[in-house]
Amino acid sequence: MRRAEYVVAGVLAIFSLYLMVKSAELPIGWEPGKGPGGGAFPFWLSLGMLICCAVIAWRNYRRVTPESRSDQPFMDAVSLKLFVIAGGSLAVMVGLIHVIGVYLAIPLFFIFYIGFIGRHGWRTTMALALITPVVTFFFFEIGLKILLPKGVTEEWFYPLYAIFL
Amino acid sequence: MELLGHLADGFATAFEPLNLALVMIGCLVGLFVGAMPGLGSVNGVAILLPVTFFVPPTGAVIFLAAIYYGAMYGGAISSIMLGIPGASTAVATTFDGRPLAIKGEADRALVAAAVASFAGGTISVVLFTLFAPPLADFALKFGPPEEFALMMLAFATFIGLGGDDIPKTMFSILVGLVLSTVGLDIISGNPRLIFFDLPGFYKGISFLVLAIGIYGIGEMLWTIDSSRGDVKIAQHNVTFQRIMDSLRALKRSIRTMVLSSGLGYFVGILPAAGATPGSLMAYGMTKSMSKNPENFGKGEVNGVVAPEAANNAASTGSMLPMLTLGIPGSPTTAILLGGMIIWGLEPGPLLFIEAEEFVWGLISSLYAANLFTLLINLAFIPVFIWVLKMPFTILAPIIFVLCVVGGYAPSTNMHDVWLILIFGAAGYLLRKLNYPMAPAVLAIVLGPLAEKSFRQTMIGEQGNVLVFFERPLSAIFMVLAVALFVYPLYLGRKRKKQRAAEAAATEDGA
Numbered sequence: 001m002r003r004a005e006y007v008v009a010g011v012l013a014i015f016s017l018y019l020m021v022k023s024a025e026l027p028i029g030w031e032p033g034k035g036p037g038g039g040a041f042p043f044w045l046s047l048g049m050l051i052c053c054a055v056i057a058w059r060n061y062r063r064v065t066p067e068s069r070s071d072q073p074f075m076d077a078v079s080l081k082l083f084v085i086a087g088g089s090l091a092v093m094v095g096l097i098h099v100i101g102v103y104l105a106i107p108l109f110f111i112f113y114i115g116f117i118g119r120h121g122w123r124t125t126m127a128l129a130l131i132t133p134v135v136t137f138f139f140f141e142i143g144l145k146i147l148l149p150k151g152v153t154e155e156w157f158y159p160l161y162a163i164f165l
Numbered sequence: 166m167e168l169l170g171h172l173a174d175g176f177a178t179a180f181e182p183l184n185l186a187l188v189m190i191g192c193l194v195g196l197f198v199g200a201m202p203g204l205g206s207v208n209g210v211a212i213l214l215p216v217t218f219f220v221p222p223t224g225a226v227i228f229l230a231a232i233y234y235g236a237m238y239g240g241a242i243s244s245i246m247l248g249i250p251g252a253s254t255a256v257a258t259t260f261d262g263r264p265l266a267i268k269g270e271a272d273r274a275l276v277a278a279a280v281a282s283f284a285g286g287t288i289s290v291v292l293f294t295l296f297a298p299p300l301a302d303f304a305l306k307f308g309p310p311e312e313f314a315l316m317m318l319a320f321a322t323f324i325g326l327g328g329d330d331i332p333k334t335m336f337s338i339l340v341g342l343v344l345s346t347v348g349l350d351i352i353s354g355n356p357r358l359i360f361f362d363l364p365g366f367y368k369g370i371s372f373l374v375l376a377i378g379i380y381g382i383g384e385m386l387w388t389i390d391s392s393r394g395d396v397k398i399a400q401h402n403v404t405f406q407r408i409m410d411s412l413r414a415l416k417r418s419i420r421t422m423v424l425s426s427g428l429g430y431f432v433g434i435l436p437a438a439g440a441t442p443g444s445l446m447a448y449g450m451t452k453s454m455s456k457n458p459e460n461f462g463k464g465e466v467n468g469v470v471a472p473e474a475a476n477n478a479a480s481t482g483s484m485l486p487m488l489t490l491g492i493p494g495s496p497t498t499a500i501l502l503g504g505m506i507i508w509g510l511e512p513g514p515l516l517f518i519e520a521e522e523f524v525w526g527l528i529s530s531l532y533a534a535n536l537f538t539l540l541i542n543l544a545f546i547p548v549f550i551w552v553l554k555m556p557f558t559i560l561a562p563i564i565f566v567l568c569v570v571g572g573y574a575p576s577t578n579m580h581d582v583w584l585i586l587i588f589g590a591a592g593y594l595l596r597k598l599n600y601p602m603a604p605a606v607l608a609i610v611l612g613p614l615a616e617k618s619f620r621q622t623m624i625g626e627q628g629n630v631l632v633f634f635e636r637p638l639s640a641i642f643m644v645l646a647v648a649l650f651v652y653p654l655y656l657g658r659k660r661k662k663q664r665a666a667e668a669a670a671t672e673d674g675a
Binding site for chain 1 (some may be wrong): 216221239330333334335336339340342343346349352353355357358360382385387389390393480556558559561562563565566569570573574577581582583588589590591595597598599616619620623624628
């Protein structure tokens with residue numbers, strides 16, 4: 001926990017610095033007649049973030065907070081595995097949406113997550129993998145008239161558009 | 166009398182078939198969302214907000230308010246049946262709800278929770294109806310300095326009353342404010358903070374992206390990690406006769422209901438405080454006022470009644486500052502507030518003049534939502550218990566997909582979906598180190614307003630920062646804000662001295 005606290009405070013401090021540099025592309029001081037410049041608000045607030053990170057690290061050093069005294073690992077092996085599986089499969093699904101679209105990416109995600117990770121029966125898995133895209137299609141595309149990304153499967157939907165839209 | 170007229174008009178709006186249907190669906194959805202371990206009202210409202218963009222604003226807010234209420238009721242169900250709170254607001258309900266369930270009296274606890282929630286909701290809506298119009302009238306006098314000072318006060322309450330680590334709370338507020346400035350600067354029109362020159366950042370970061378990331382993806386990752394899939398359900402036998410008996414036995418709890426509702430309502434009004442501390446305070450108060458406090462924690466019905474009445478009352482209370490001042494009283498209302506801005510309504514005192522129908526429709530629908538949630542809750546208790554057995558490995562992927570599709574829909578841009586993933590992962594990792602995330606969501610909603618009111622004041626006053634302390638109303642807010650800011654520091658110092666004194670005393674003794 002202690003080391004994680006330092007690492008996270010450090011990463012956040014770098015992020016704050018980056019925000020400060022980025023804000024400073026616009027005027028950050030007082031502009032006569034126009035009040036504070038466009039970059040002022042984010043710049044000074046990012047400076048505040050940086051100071052907070054320093055205080056967080058200092059308190060960790062002084063062992064003031066419960067986290068700084070904890071011997072628990074920040075991520076044990078089980079947590080890490082669960083995080084990588086859930087977060088990783090989610091990221092792969094979102095990446096696949098760009099290529100094969102929502103209507104193939106969602107069933108694949110379900111088959112992976114419910115079937116392989118959850119070890120549920122094939123009937124449950126396939127039912128959810130088939131019903132969800134259908135419900136999604138009717139709710140978003142037909143009901144709300146919001147077209148979801150379809151990637152290479154776009155053409156398959158032309159007949160459906162012709163019927164429903 | 167004028168009030169009754171408004172209320173009658175409101176009921177006419179609330180009972181339009183579409184709105185009535187939305188109330189019922191919202192209550193039902195809210196009950197399920199609330200009952201799911203790991204999901205509370207804020208998750209439900211954040212994930213489902215994009216879905217509401219196809220109904221008129223009045224219907225949309227009624228739907229979301231019904232979800233809010235339903236989730237407050239629903240949180241009790243998993244607290245009692247599973248022993249894990251469905252949401253942080255229902256933590257106090259586990260103290261006595263779980264022991265009751267283990268004794269085989271789960272139905273008694275569930276009925277007590279439902280009725281207490283109804284009482285809390287109804288009492289607080291009455292208080293809301295009485296307080297809202299005068300507060301809105303008062304708030305009409307506010308100029309930019311007062312608006313800014315009020316927002317400072319809202320942020321300061323997170324620091325003073327949030328109870329989390331102070332530097333981490335401040336970091337959370339600041340990062341929310343900075344993220345809200347991404348996009349085009351409202352005054353100069355220049356693009357700001359366009360990370361890596363990605364065009365997606367030109368339209369700014371929607372609060373919704375942060376909210377779905379943190380409360381959808383982040384919360385799921387957190388629940389997957391903390392539950393590790395092992396949840397045990399209490400045995401249950403529910404019959405009509407037992408429910409009626411439990412209802413009759415609740416007569417003894419009326420006093421607790423009334424007191425807890427009042428307390429919950431006033432705690433709910435404070436930003437940052439809200440339903441979780443409200444319910445814990447009501448539990449503590451009821452225990453200390455009880456004739457047999459030793460029964461608490463072992464299955465005392467009043468120990469379920471108090472937190473449930475208070476958390477529903479607090480959820481109504483938190484809508485008061487949202488509607489009248491434009492300052493949300495809880496993370497859930499912060500998301501509602503963001504939704505109102507998307508629907509083209511400006512929250513704040515003018516709402517009571519410009520969108521009368523909307524305001525009173527909402528207030529009236531709260532009365533209706535209470536009634537429906539009570540009925541649906543009592544009728545569906547067996548169904549909820551069945552759903553709670555649904556394994557997390559099915560629930561989690563469904564919610565993930567809902568977050569992805571729901572996050573894509575409002576902007577139809579994959580850029581936002583990737584941001585949601587990043588915020589979700591970051592929110593989860595930061596939460597592991599006890600960084601509070603609610604202040605960031607509040608800040609990204611209030612950020613644009615805070616910056617605008619600050620810069621307007623600065624332009625008008627030629628850079629005189631002291632103006633915030635010179636105008637009487639804003640001075641009061643600022644002084645309160647400073648006091649809230651200093652209070653935890655003072656408290657920390659006092660505790661340290663006490664500890665040092667105790668240590669010295671033991672050393673002397675030895």
